[in-house]
Amino acid sequence: MIATPDRTPLPRKFFDRPVLEVAPDLLGRILVRTTPDGPIALRLTEVEAYDGPNDPGSHAYRGRTPRNSVMFGPPGHVYVYFTYGMWFCMNLVCGPEGRASAVLLRAGEIIEGAELARARRLSARNDKELAKGPARLATALGVGRSLNGTDACASGDTPLRVLSGTPVPSDQVCKGPRTGVAGDGGNGDTHPWRYWIADDPTVSPYRAHVPRRRRS
DNA sequence: CAGTCGATTCACT
DNA sequence: GTGAATCGACTGA
Numbered sequence: 001m002i003a004t005p006d007r008t009p010l011p012r013k014f015f016d017r018p019v020l021e022v023a024p025d026l027l028g029r030i031l032v033r034t035t036p037d038g039p040i041a042l043r044l045t046e047v048e049a050y051d052g053p054n055d056p057g058s059h060a061y062r063g064r065t066p067r068n069s070v071m072f073g074p075p076g077h078v079y080v081y082f083t084y085g086m087w088f089c090m091n092l093v094c095g096p097e098g099r100a101s102a103v104l105l106r107a108g109e110i111i112e113g114a115e116l117a118r119a120r121r122l123s124a125r126n127d128k129e130l131a132k133g134p135a136r137l138a139t140a141l142g143v144g145r146s147l148n149g150t151d152a153c154a155s156g157d158t159p160l161r162v163l164s165g166t167p168v169p170s171d172q173v174c175k176g177p178r179t180g181v182a183g184d185g186g187n188g189d190t191h192p193w194r195y196w197i198a199d200d201p202t203v204s205p206y207r208a209h210v211p212r213r214r215r216s
Numbered sequence: 217c218a219g220t221c222g223a224t225t226c227a228c229t
Numbered sequence: 230g231t232g233a234a235t236c237g238a239c240t241g242a
Contacts, residue, residue: 089223
């Protein structure tokens with residue numbers, strides 16, 4: 001029995017908390033992306049926390065730069081970055097303002113607008129793969145550089161919103177090391193800051209960090 | 217200013 | 230399971 005998801009937007013105070021509190025609480029929430037063609041809605045199933053000042057894996061670890069400046073701004077805003085020369089990934093900034101902490105949205109289940117998501121994700125072999133992975137999620141939702149800095153808590157016309165949905169009971173929340181993140185000095189992540197919904201088929205596979213080999 | 221490599225994905229073996 | 234694709238931010242000299 002699934003109760004009707006709560007469509008109330010999450011207020012800014014939801015995000016104005018420590019990132020390790022917000023990240024697991026985002027599971028089961030609903031991200032709504034409004035596009036010219038219509039809305040795409042996604043239920044979050046996997047996230048990762050990045051805590052600026054303490055976290056060697058965070059883009060904000062070495063201080064503020066033009067790229068990561070949104071992370072240093074107010075909570076509830078969207079930090080979008082470009083990586084590997086071809087992909088975008090999206091985060092939600094957490095509190096307190098200036099701490100530069102954020103949650104990477106890693107995977108989700110498309111619950112509305114699947115035909116729009118499929119059109120952007122032609123390589124997906126089934127609907128479970130539409131948003132299985134952070135760059136796939138951003139691609140499926142049509143999130144790119146232009147949405148960097150967007151306020152996901154603004155009222156009125158917004159390209160992006162987060163609704164209350166149905167929070168996941170804590171006994172269904174799994175946690176472990178983050179995917180593809182280098183630890184402090186070592187090769188693997190030292191923090192169990194990846195959170196996902198137990199046994200959910202849309203969660204992406206774990207991969208340890210691998211330093212890239214040099215090209216000839 | 218050149219070198220390095222990334223919060224990844226996809227095609228192919 | 231392995232390697233290529235692809236580019237720009239960041240680092241250090």
